[in-house]
Amino acid sequence: MALRIGIREGIRTITRNNSLFLLSLLVTSISLFLLSLFVLVTVNLYYAVKILDEKIEIIAFLDDHANVQRLMRNIRKINGVTDVIFVSSEQALKDLQNELKETEAVLNVFEKNPLPASLRIKLERSFRNRRGLTEISNKIMLLQGVKETIYGGELVDQLKKITNIISAFDIGLLIIIIFSVIFVIFQTIKLTIFARSTEIEIMRLVGASNSFIAIPFTFEGVVQGALGGIIAFILIAITTHITTSIISVVYFPKLYFFIGSIIFGAFFGIIGSSVAIRKFLK
Amino acid sequence: MITFDKVSKIYQRDWTALDDVSFHIDKGEFVFVCGPTGAGKTTILRLIYKYEEPTKGTIKVMGENLRLMKKKELPKLRRKIGVIFQDFKLLQDRTLEENVLFALEVTDTPPKNMKKKLMEILTYLRLSHKKYAFPYQLSGGEQQKVSIARALVRDPYILLADEPTGNLDSRSSQDILEILMDINYKGTTVIMATHNLNIVKKMKKRMLRIENGKLVRDK
Numbered sequence: 114m115a116l117r118i119g120i121r122e123g124i125r126t127i128t129r130n131n132s133l134f135l136l137s138l139l140v141t142s143i144s145l146f147l148l149s150l151f152v153l154v155t156v157n158l159y160y161a162v163k164i165l166d167e168k169i170e171i172i173a174f175l176d177d178h179a180n181v182q183r184l185m186r187n188i189r190k191i192n193g194v195t196d197v198i199f200v201s202s203e204q205a206l207k208d209l210q211n212e213l214k215e216t217e218a219v220l221n222v223f224e225k226n227p228l229p230a231s232l233r234i235k236l237e238r239s240f241r242n243r244r245g246l247t248e249i250s251n252k253i254m255l256l257q258g259v260k261e262t263i264y265g266g267e268l269v270d271q272l273k274k275i276t277n278i279i280s281a282f283d284i285g286l287l288i289i290i291i292f293s294v295i296f297v298i299f300q301t302i303k304l305t306i307f308a309r310s311t312e313i314e315i316m317r318l319v320g321a322s323n324s325f326i327a328i329p330f331t332f333e334g335v336v337q338g339a340l341g342g343i344i345a346f347i348l349i350a351i352t353t354h355i356t357t358s359i360i361s362v363v364y365f366p367k368l369y370f371f372i373g374s375i376i377f378g379a380f381f382g383i384i385g386s387s388v389a390i391r392k393f394l395k
Numbered sequence: 396m397i398t399f400d401k402v403s404k405i406y407q408r409d410w411t412a413l414d415d416v417s418f419h420i421d422k423g424e425f426v427f428v429c430g431p432t433g434a435g436k437t438t439i440l441r442l443i444y445k446y447e448e449p450t451k452g453t454i455k456v457m458g459e460n461l462r463l464m465k466k467k468e469l470p471k472l473r474r475k476i477g478v479i480f481q482d483f484k485l486l487q488d489r490t491l492e493e494n495v496l497f498a499l500e501v502t503d504t505p506p507k508n509m510k511k512k513l514m515e516i517l518t519y520l521r522l523s524h525k526k527y528a529f530p531y532q533l534s535g536g537e538q539q540k541v542s543i544a545r546a547l548v549r550d551p552y553i554l555l556a557d558e559p560t561g562n563l564d565s566r567s568s569q570d571i572l573e574i575l576m577d578i579n580y581k582g583t584t585v586i587m588a589t590h591n592l593n594i595v596k597k598m599k600k601r602m603l604r605i606e607n608g609k610l611v612r613d614k
């Protein structure tokens with residue numbers, strides 16, 4: 114009952130004070146948009162790191178007469194190895210040719226294929242660092258038929274360090290932005306509350322409880338947050354559409370962003386409006 | 396029902412609005428509070444529904460010491476007290492009907508009873524034909540009647556009427572007084588603040604006379 118009346122009152126506030134509501138909605142949408150933009154960048158960053166991380170591997174170059182089958186079997190047995198892929202010297206040449214299309218002529222200089230056959234060794238996640246790489250690489254070097262191994266140990270650690278710094282920075286910024294969004298909603302709801310302060314006063318005089326008074330404003334906060342979330346989603350969809358046509362790949366899980374925008378918008382709306390009304394009723 | 400024990404109220408800037416006032420009002424009484432403008436009549440009423448806090452002294456309403464009352468209890472107290480405000484305090488963006496209904500909605504009245512109560516009170520005060528009018532479309536006297544309807548619709552234990560005839564001609568004033576008498580007859584304790592001594596004299600009821608914040612006569 115109180116909830117039904119509360120929602121009716123909330124709708125009344127929104128429709129009657131509609132210019133104030135539209136302004137608040139605009140501000141909320143923009144701040145939620147900034148938040149999603151930030152989340153989008155972060156997600157893409159992690160996505161890129163994940164792809165790079167998966168590319169971390171050991172390449173073992175083989176002697177011409179190496180027993181490939183046996184080598185592969187033995188390497189697979191090493192703790193931390195997930196997969197071994199054989200790349201024949203012909204395949205290696207083809208790959209190189211693909212990469213260097215224009216400079217094909219250079220390769221024609223050689224009469225015989227100069228590239229050795231190799232094994233690409235994929236590792237478990239916990240081994241994709243300098244220590245793991247070195248450890249496994251040393252074991253592989255001991256096997257017969259392996260000429261040489263290469264892996265970017267130094268580089269890998271460098272990459273890890275950078276991503277750690279970025280994620281710490283990222284989380285800090287994320288917290289700041291979330292608080293700003295809540296603060297913005299809080300401020301705009303406060304404006305609505307002030308616009309209705311005589312009304313609230315009268316409600317209290319005739320014996321309305323605090324929760325009864327709070328429901329309409331909380332409702333407004335939720336509507337403002339959820340609608341703001343939808344608008345923010347539309348803006349972010351447009352943004353990714355534009356960016357995708359400039360830089361080729363943008364990782365954008367649409368459904369998650371859509372649902373997330375609405376849920377987080379509504380959630381921030383509840384927090385912002387509750388804080389505002391609580392302050393006013395104190 | 397209501398007890399004031401050595402109550403003083405000093406507003407900010409050292410303005411003493413009430414000075415050492417004591418009285419007791421029993422259940423079912425009809426009491427006038429009168430005195431010149433600025434004497435402290437409204438202040439007394441405000442202390443009863445805990446809109447203001449006394450600077451000194453103790454106030455008991457329906458057996459409860461207001462000073463010790465918890466914040467959460469305040470709405471319950473106010474639901475038992477009907478107040479006719481000197482300045483009406485109507486919601487400007489709501490119709491007459493909605494303004495009265497509002498007082499029922501904040502309590503836990505079942506929706507069915509609401510409609511019935513609303514109809515009854517509007518008929519009783521002869522406001523039905525204007526129920527869709529907004530406050531700005533009503534005369535001062537009509538607005539006063541809306542304020543009365545809102546106070547009465549919940550069948551309060553105590554009715555505080557602050558200058559309820561202030562905007563009415565003598566005939567309408569008489570009507571209102573009869574309504575208040577009627578409510579009082581049905582058991583509600585009525586306290587009416589006024590500076591119109593003619594009315595008070597005619598009615599032959601108990602009168603608290605306030606001058607400069609002091610209770611100068613109680614008879």
Ligand SMILES: Nc1ncnc2c1ncn2[C@@H]1O[C@H](COP(=O)(O)OP(=O)(O)OP(=O)(O)O)[C@@H](O)[C@H]1O
Nearest residue numbers: 406407410412431432433434435436437438439590
């Ligand atoms: N909130 C306030 N702050 C400061 N002074 C106040 C406040 N409310 C009332 N007063 C002062 O207290 C005194 C008593 O005011 P009150 O409203 O009780 O008078 P009243 O008897 O109801 O007068 P009236 O007949 O004009 O309604 C007045 O002098 C007024 O100026």
Ligand SMILES: [Mg+2]
Nearest residue numbers: 436437481557
């Ligand atoms: Mg007064």
